[in-house]
Amino acid sequence: MIDNKILQxxxxxxxxELIKVNEPLKKYTYTETGGNADCYISPRRYEEVSAVMKFAKTHHIPVTFLGNGSNIIIRDGGIRGIVISLLNFTDxxxxxxxxxxxxxxxxxEVSRVARDHHLTGxxxxxGIPGSIGGAVYMNAGAYGGEVKDCIDHAKVVNEEGDILVLSKDELELDYRTSSIQSQHLVVLExxxxxERGDITVIQAKMDDLTQRREDKQPLEYPSCGSVFRxxxxHFAGQLIQEAGLQGHRIGxxxxxxxxxxFIVNVDNGTATDYEEMIAHVRKTVxxxxxxxxxxxxxxxxxxxxD
Structure with a gap:
C-alpha cells in the first residue's frame, strides 16, 4: 500500500487532483472487471511521467501503466504500487x-483524423478498440494492415524515467510484439x-472494414477483444468453435x-471468471x-x- 508520507x-x-487512492480499475477496462489500484495517477505532461518513474524507482515502488484498457484483464485483487494512466495524452x-x-x-480516432486530412495508410x-500506446506496444493490426506498416518513430519512457525516441527499426515490431515489451518501455507518443489519398476511397474502405467488424464481432457486450494470438x-476462433466451446460459460x-x-462479459463477470475461461479454452483446444x-x-x- 501507499502510505501518507509517500503520497505527500x-x-x-x-x-x-491527479492522484487517486484505492481507485477501482474496473472503470478503466473494456471487460468492466478488475480490483483497485493502491495509487492511480493521471499525469498531464511527459515530464510528470518521468518524475513519477524516478520517484518510484528511488522508493522501490512498482509501477504499472494503463492505456484505455481494451486488451487487458486486471485481476480482482487489483494492482499494488502506482498505476500511471496515459489517458490524458490524447493530442x-x-x-x-x-x-x-x-x-x-x-x-x-487517429484513423479518422487521417481520413479527414486525406491521408491513407x-x-x-x-475498428481497433485500443490506444496508440497499446497499438505500438503489441504492433496491433487488422484486415491486412498493422502498425509497423506505417509507423516512423515513437517517444517512450524507460524504467529509469528517461524519455527516449526510438526509430521504426529500434521498435522491432513483429506479430503482436515489439521492443517496447522486451525492454519494459512505455509509449508516450x-x-x-x-500518403495522400482520395477521401472518398479512404472512407469507402473504412466503411467496408467497419461493417465487416460489426457483422463478425460481439460489440454489444464488454470484452477484451480478440483473446488469443x-x-x-490456424485461426484461434475456428479452433475454439471446432472444440465445441462456443457459448460455454463460466461465471x-x-x-x-x-x-x-472473443470472451464476453454477459452477466457481471469477474477477472477470475476470465482467467478460468482462458485456461479452460486453452486446455480444451x-x-x-x-x-x-x-x-x-x-x-x-x-x-x-490483500
Missing part, C-alpha cells in the same frame, strides 16, 4: 503526410508516415456465440486439436485482495 511526496511532483497533430498522436489517443485501424496455420463470462475468438493457444490479452494484478 508525490504531491510535490504532480498536482494532488493528435498533422504535419504534411505525418500524424503524431499521444499514447492515450484512440487509434480509431491507417484505414486498417478504424507515436508518429506515422502516411493467431496460431501458425458471468461466455465464449461469444457470434465469434468464438490442446486436447481437441493439439494446438496450444497463446493469449494475446495481457493479464496483470493480484488474484485476491
Amino acid at each position: 511526496e508525490l504531491m510535490t511532483l504532480i498536482p494532488g 493528435v497533430m498533422v504535419e504534411y503526410d505525418q500524424i503524431t498522436a499521444g499514447s492515450g489517443a484512440a487509434i480509431i 491507417l484505414e486498417f485501424a478504424c 507515436a508518429t506515422f508516415n502516411l 493467431r496460431p501458425p496455420g 458471468g463470462v461466455e465464449v461469444s456465440k457470434k465469434h468464438a475468438g 490442446l486436447q481437441h486439436a493439439g494446438v496450444e493457444l497463446q493469449p494475446e490479452v495481457r493479464i496483470i494484478g493480484e488474484k485476491t485482495a
Whole structure:
C-alpha cells in the first residue's frame, strides 16, 4: 500500500487532483472487471511521467501503466504500487503526410483524423478498440494492415524515467510484439508516415472494414477483444468453435456465440471468471486439436485482495 508520507511526496511532483487512492480499475477496462489500484495517477505532461518513474524507482515502488484498457484483464485483487494512466495524452497533430498522436489517443480516432486530412495508410485501424500506446506496444493490426506498416518513430519512457525516441527499426515490431515489451518501455507518443489519398476511397474502405467488424464481432457486450494470438496455420476462433466451446460459460463470462475468438462479459463477470475461461479454452483446444493457444490479452494484478 501507499502510505501518507509517500503520497505527500508525490504531491510535490504532480498536482494532488491527479492522484487517486484505492481507485477501482474496473472503470478503466473494456471487460468492466478488475480490483483497485493502491495509487492511480493521471499525469498531464511527459515530464510528470518521468518524475513519477524516478520517484518510484528511488522508493522501490512498482509501477504499472494503463492505456484505455481494451486488451487487458486486471485481476480482482487489483494492482499494488502506482498505476500511471496515459489517458490524458490524447493530442493528435498533422504535419504534411505525418500524424503524431499521444499514447492515450484512440487509434480509431487517429484513423479518422487521417481520413479527414486525406491521408491513407491507417484505414486498417478504424475498428481497433485500443490506444496508440497499446497499438505500438503489441504492433496491433487488422484486415491486412498493422502498425509497423506505417509507423516512423515513437517517444517512450524507460524504467529509469528517461524519455527516449526510438526509430521504426529500434521498435522491432513483429506479430503482436515489439521492443517496447522486451525492454519494459512505455509509449508516450507515436508518429506515422502516411500518403495522400482520395477521401472518398479512404472512407469507402473504412466503411467496408467497419461493417465487416460489426457483422463478425460481439460489440454489444464488454470484452477484451480478440483473446488469443493467431496460431501458425490456424485461426484461434475456428479452433475454439471446432472444440465445441462456443457459448460455454463460466461465471458471468461466455465464449461469444457470434465469434468464438472473443470472451464476453454477459452477466457481471469477474477477472477470475476470465482467467478460468482462458485456461479452460486453452486446455480444451490442446486436447481437441493439439494446438496450444497463446493469449494475446495481457493479464496483470493480484488474484485476491490483500
